[in-house]
Amino acid sequence: MKMDNLELYNRVRAVPDEAKKKITGGRLSGMTDINPMWRIKKLTEEFGPCGTGWKTDDIVYETVPAIGLAVVVCTLKLYVKNDDIWSAPIFGVGGSMLIAKEKNGPYVDDEAYKKAYTDAISVACKSLGFGADVYWDKDKTKYNHETKPQSTPRDPDRVAYMYELIRTLCGMTGYEEASVHKSLERKIRKPITGFSAEDVERACDMLNGEILKAGGAV
Structure with a gap:
């Protein structure tokens, strides 16, 4: 039986409290x-267990080096099964x-590939509406009757990742971080400190596009 267009979206849009963790310290507080x-x-x-109800395929990892840094980028295709038909x-x-720069020297994260894979799944899931209420603060649910839009906290991992990408791009190209900040602010039309969850994703x-271009030229 065919689902209504927003049936799945509305079932997966809200993130339960037990799946959320509030950051209480540092600049992401x-x-x-x-x-x-x-x-x-x-x-x-x-959809069912992994492998029979949903699966990933065409998984590609690319390591983009910079001066003392390295970023892992993962691309994949997510498939889900509905009425015994793969999407x-x-x-x-x-x-x-x-590889990140820290005050005590370079830090190598042995879970970076796993994190990149998990991140890629989360981005694919967003297309189905997973966690939509967290990523889009303008889309209200039936539990929110206020006329004033509420501000939805950004994913701290994505904010930190954005700043890491900025540092990586600067290390590869020689750009100043301030100039990259201004470039992003011009394109998104707001201060970087005020970026919404969607702005951070953009x-x-x-x-990532600029880093891949710079890496390809090395």
Whole structure:
């Protein structure tokens, strides 16, 4: 039986409190982190176990080096089964820092590939509406009757990732961080500190594109 267009979207748009963690310290204080296993659980609830109800394919990793830094970019295709029919591919792209600069020297994250893969799944799931209320603060639910739009906290991992991409791009190209900030602010038309969750995603897409261009020229 064919689903209404928004039936799945409305079932997966809200993130339960137990899947959210409030950040209480540092510059990300007040923001909310979403447990990536929530998406895996919801995929399984909606479509069945991994491999028979949903699956990923055409998984590609690319490591983009810079001066003392490296970013892992993962692309994949997500497939879900509805009425015993596999969907068309749902594209996802994600990334994570493999080598980061810290005050005590370079830090190598041995889970960077896993994080990039998980991030790519989350991006693909967004196309189906997973966590939509977190990423789009203008789309109200039936539980929100206020006339004034509420501000939805950004995903702190994505904000940190955006700033890491900025530093990576500067390391590869020699750009000043301030000039990259201004470039993003011109394109998105608001201060970088005021970027919404959607703005952060747009900025990450732009930065990944520039990093890939710079990496290809090396």
